Amino acid sequence: MLRFSFATAAASLVLVSLASLASCARVAPYDRGKLAHPSMTTADVAGPAESHVRSIHEGATGGVLGAGGGCGCN
Amino acid sequence: MRMQLTARLPSSSSRVCLACALVVGVARAQPVAGPEAPQEPAAVPSSPYVVHASSEAAEYADTDHVFVFTPTVAGSVERPGGGWSVNGSYLVDVISAASVDIVSTASRRWTEVRQAGTLGGTYQLGALGIGANGALSSEPDYLSLAAGLVLTYDLFDKNVTLLAAYNHGHDIAGRTGTPFSVFSHSINLDNVNAGATFVLDRATIATALVDADFVNGDTSKPYRYIPLFAPGTHVSPGASIDTVNALRASERPLEQLPLTRNRYALTFRVAHRFDASTLRLEERLYDDTWALKATTTDARLLFDLSRRVELGPHLRAYAQTSVDFWELAYVLQPGLVYPAYRTGDRELGPLVTGTGGGTLRWGVGPSRAPTQWVLGLDLSATYTRFLDDLYVTNRTSVLGGLSIEAEL
Numbered sequence: 269m270l271r272f273s274f275a276t277a278a279a280s281l282v283l284v285s286l287a288s289l290a291s292c293a294r295v296a297p298y299d300r301g302k303l304a305h306p307s308m309t310t311a312d313v314a315g316p317a318e319s320h321v322r323s324i325h326e327g328a329t330g331g332v333l334g335a336g337g338g339c340g341c342n
Numbered sequence: 343m344r345m346q347l348t349a350r351l352p353s354s355s356s357r358v359c360l361a362c363a364l365v366v367g368v369a370r371a372q373p374v375a376g377p378e379a380p381q382e383p384a385a386v387p388s389s390p391y392v393v394h395a396s397s398e399a400a401e402y403a404d405t406d407h408v409f410v411f412t413p414t415v416a417g418s419v420e421r422p423g424g425g426w427s428v429n430g431s432y433l434v435d436v437i438s439a440a441s442v443d444i445v446s447t448a449s450r451r452w453t454e455v456r457q458a459g460t461l462g463g464t465y466q467l468g469a470l471g472i473g474a475n476g477a478l479s480s481e482p483d484y485l486s487l488a489a490g491l492v493l494t495y496d497l498f499d500k501n502v503t504l505l506a507a508y509n510h511g512h513d514i515a516g517r518t519g520t521p522f523s524v525f526s527h528s529i530n531l532d533n534v535n536a537g538a539t540f541v542l543d544r545a546t547i548a549t550a551l552v553d554a555d556f557v558n559g560d561t562s563k564p565y566r567y568i569p570l571f572a573p574g575t576h577v578s579p580g581a582s583i584d585t586v587n588a589l590r591a592s593e594r595p596l597e598q599l600p601l602t603r604n605r606y607a608l609t610f611r612v613a614h615r616f617d618a619s620t621l622r623l624e625e626r627l628y629d630d631t632w633a634l635k636a637t638t639t640d641a642r643l644l645f646d647l648s649r650r651v652e653l654g655p656h657l658r659a660y661a662q663t664s665v666d667f668w669e670l671a672y673v674l675q676p677g678l679v680y681p682a683y684r685t686g687d688r689e690l691g692p693l694v695t696g697t698g699g700g701t702l703r704w705g706v707g708p709s710r711a712p713t714q715w716v717l718g719l720d721l722s723a724t725y726t727r728f729l730d731d732l733y734v735t736n737r738t739s740v741l742g743g744l745s746i747e748a749e750l
Contacts, residue, residue, distance in 0.1 A: 294501055295541050302545040302615035307644045307652075310539045310549045310611065313622065315720060316433055317400030317412045317743055325726060325739075327662050327689040328607070328628035328636030 392420040394429075397746050400720070404739035407440040407451075425466035432459045442733040443566065443686060446583045454518070456481040469496040473507075483518040483564075486511060490533070501541040505551070509533040517564050529559030537609075545615040555605040566597040568684045569732070570674035577671040579728075580735040591674045597685050600667075605630040620644045628662075634690065636662035650705035650712045656722065658697035665690045670730050692729040697722055699741075707749065716747035 295303070302308070314322070322329045395417035402410040418429035435458075440451040462475030471494035479486040490509030497504065511531040516522045537551035569590035571577060577589055607628045614621045626638040637660070644654040667683035668691050674680065699722025707714030720743040727736050 294498060295544050297499065299544050300541075303541060303547055305615050305620065307620035307622070308547055308613050308615055310547060310613070312611075312624075313642065315398060315400070315743060315745075316414050316416075316431070317398070317402065317410075317741060318720070318722070320410075320412065320435070321402060321724070321739070321741055325689065325695060325724065326636070326638070326660050327634055327665075327687075327693075328605075328626075328630075328638070328660075 390421050390423050392422065394418045394420070395748075398718075398743050399745075400741060400743035402739060402741045404737055406442060406734060406737050408739075409438045411436040426464065428461075428463040430459065430461045432457070434458075442583065446586070446733060454481055454483075456484075471495070475509075477511075483516045483520075485514045485522070488512070488531075503539045504536075505538065506536045507534070513559070515559075515561070515564070525564075527560040527562075529557065529561055531558075532556045547613050549609070549611040551607075551609040551611075553605075553607040553609070555603075557603040557605065558601065560599070560601055561603075562597045562599045562685075563687070564596060566686050567594045568597055568672055568686050569594055570680065570684075571671045573673050573675070575671060575673075577732070579670060579730055579732070581732055583733060586732055593674060593678060593680070595680050595684065597687070598680075598683055599685060600632065600683055603630060603632055618646045632690070633666035634662055634664065636660065644701075652701075652703040654701040654703075656697070656699050656701070658695075658724075660695040660697075662693055664692045664730065668692075668730070670732065686732070688728050688731050688734075691731050693726055694729070695724060695726045697724040699723060703747075711749060713747070714749035718745035718747065719743070720745070 307313075312319070396415070398412075398414045400410075400412045400414070402408070402412070412433055412435050414431065414433040416429070416431035418427055420427040435456040436453070437456070438451060438453045444452055456479060458477070458479040460475065460477045462473060464471060464473040466472075471492075473492040473494075475490050475492075477486070477488040488509060488511035490507060492505065492507035495504045496502070509532070511529075511533070513529040513531070514522055514526050515529060516526040533553065533555045535551055535553040537549060539547060539549045542548055569586050570593055571590055575589055577586065581589075605628070607626055609624065609626045611622070611624045613623075620643070622640075622642040622644070624638070624640040626636075626640075628634070628636040628638070638658070639660075640656075640658045642654055642656045644652055646652055665685070667681070668685065669681070672681045672684045699720070701721075702719045704717045705712035705715070706717055720741070722741050724739045724741070725736065726739075728734060
């Protein structure tokens with residue numbers, strides 16, 4: 269069930285991506301002033317401390333990589 | 343040489359997506375920008391290199407008596423004309439905790455220091471982008487090493503960018519005061535992610551990412567003892583330490599988690615630029631082989647109040663189900679048989695979380711280039727409701743950070 273649901277979601281992602289691709293308007297390089305604004309980065313804009321807090325508070329965020337062992341205090 | 347100090351480190355769409363984080367990190371090195379026209383009227387660069395650096399000090403505190411102080415420095419060097427960049431970061435976590443989980447095991451306040459560093463680089467070969475990165479995190483009882491590669495490919499005049507990345511991590515978990523050679527667990531993590539970014543129109547960009555993590559090893563905490571109860575014992579959520587101690591059996595084994603975990607996530611991110619503000623929305627769906635399912639919704643609105651000031655309110659909502667071996671009260675079976683899997687990690691139980699906060703960026707540079715120096719303030723508060731846990735039913739935390747940016 270888990271794998272099925274994930275496969276369904278992944279397939280949905282592909283379909284959405286293809287639909288987005290089909291519906292994309294070609295924006296010329298000279299017409300990307302707004303897209304070039306620093307706040308339009310495609311990355312997560314959370315800082316290191318905020319990211320770390322998320323990885324501790326949210327069971328679905330982050331893995332063991334770099335998270336540290338800790339005391340089991342949470 | 344043109345130098346630009348920025349406020350933050352590169353960050354990742356997920357904690358384990360180190361490759362993405364480091365590749366986008368340079369892109370994240372963002373100064374405060376005013377309304378559209380004066381995008382960056384700084385002095386003409388005298389060098390083909392762009393140097394970014396940042397420093398931030400953050401403080402975390404919560405109602406479970408956990409405090410964390412995190413100073414951070416980061417930097418990067420880019421040569422846009424040459425298509426390459428390198429970046430690195432270093433942070434220290436100073437953690438002090440006397441949480442209910444520590445107190446319940448009759449332990450004292452616990453203090454620890456973690457150090458972490460990253461190093462990465464990117465190179466652009468026409469439409470193909472190549473990135474490599476490494477990360478190291480060290481504390482007395484835990485060592486984490488990671489490395490990864492990321493590829494990007496631009497299509498349709500950069501209206502579509504594809505991304506694929508692979509990371510491998512190797513962690514060693516031990517106990518404070520005991521050498522790794524005497525006691526330790528190895529944990530291996532393989533992370534694969536793929537996605538695409540689409541330019542939807544002149545002011546809108548969207549990203550879709552799929553993440554898959556494959557974790558192998560014992561991630562059980564060697565300090566976390568699990569109370570067991572006789573069959574038929576009724577324990578209420580939020581039961582106090584005294585109540586639990588009165589009801590529990592004398593046996594109290596250590597936590598034991600399954601030795602493998604596959605984790606999957608889908609992330610959708612949209613950013614739209616208005617005349618003097620940017621709206622950023624994100625939705626993340628998560629599922630794993632421990633049956634934990636989660637949803638995260640994140641929204642930010644970044645206002646350019648002037649050429650010098652940017653204000654960014656932020657809201658985040660998160661909810662998760664428990665893992666399939668989660669129990670409020672684990673039962674000690676006849677014959678002193680422990681449950682095969684048992685945990686007291688509240689982040690593996692059912693919970694909901696709401697976060698509200700914001701950022702303020704103030705450009706204090708000269709009038710010709712106000713973002714040469716920028717001061718930043720981040721402040722947020724988070725409320726978590728634990729739906730099926732011992733000891734506590736909620737937690738409130740506050741996270742604050744001060745940062746400095748500059749262009750020299």
